[in-house]
Amino acid sequence: MAVDAIGNVPTPQDNAAITRKSSISQDDFIKLFLAQLQFQDPLEPVDNREFLAQLAQFSALEQSRQTSENLASMLSMNAADQAVGLVGKVVDAQVEGNAISGTVIAVEFTSAGPKLSLRAGSGGAVQTGVALSQVSLVKSNQ
Numbered sequence: 001m002a003v004d005a006i007g008n009v010p011t012p013q014d015n016a017a018i019t020r021k022s023s024i025s026q027d028d029f030i031k032l033f034l035a036q037l038q039f040q041d042p043l044e045p046v047d048n049r050e051f052l053a054q055l056a057q058f059s060a061l062e063q064s065r066q067t068s069e070n071l072a073s074m075l076s077m078n079a080a081d082q083a084v085g086l087v088g089k090v091v092d093a094q095v096e097g098n099a100i101s102g103t104v105i106a107v108e109f110t111s112a113g114p115k116l117s118l119r120a121g122s123g124g125a126v127q128t129g130v131a132l133s134q135v136s137l138v139k140s141n142q
Contacts, residue, residue, distance in 0.1 A: 029058050076113070079132055083107045083114035091118065092137040093130050100127055 024032075033054065086104045093100050093116075102118030105126070109115075116130040 026058075026062060079113055080107075080109065083116060083132060086116060086135070086138065090139040091116075091135050092139070093118065093127075093134045094136055095127060095130055095134055099136075100130075102127060 084107055087107060088104065090101065090103050100118065100120065102120040102124065104116050105119045106117040107114050108117065108128070112131075114132060115128065116132070116135070118127045118130055119125075120127070
């Protein structure tokens with residue numbers, strides 16, 4: 001029974017770059033918040049409701065950030081589980097524009113995600129460093 005390609009999993013570096021570009025840290029928010037308090041017009045102070053709304057918004061953003069981190073961690077664990085599940089299976093993959101087929105004999109866990117080692121046939125050449133996203137087909141054991 002054949003299974004279609006396995007999807008690409010974001011790497012920890014991808015997640016860190018997205019987080020840096022799309023959010024500010026909790027410390028940055030506190031600094032901005034205190035600067036706003038320090039430089040507000042004493043004749044027209046900011047309403048307490050506005051401060052509470054800003055704090056609630058920050059709390060929601062922090063929860064969203066934590067959810068995103070947890071989801072990225074879960075995706076990494078899922079990729080590791082998929083890779084380990086492929087050990088002993090025959091797969092087709094696209095590596096550097098070449099179609100290869102072989103049995104998964106090992107999994108290496110790197111910072112970029114799990115990498116498979118494939119052996120073509122019995123005693124054939126070993127291809128290492130195959131990412132899950134390069135696998136196009138999983139075949140039943142022959």
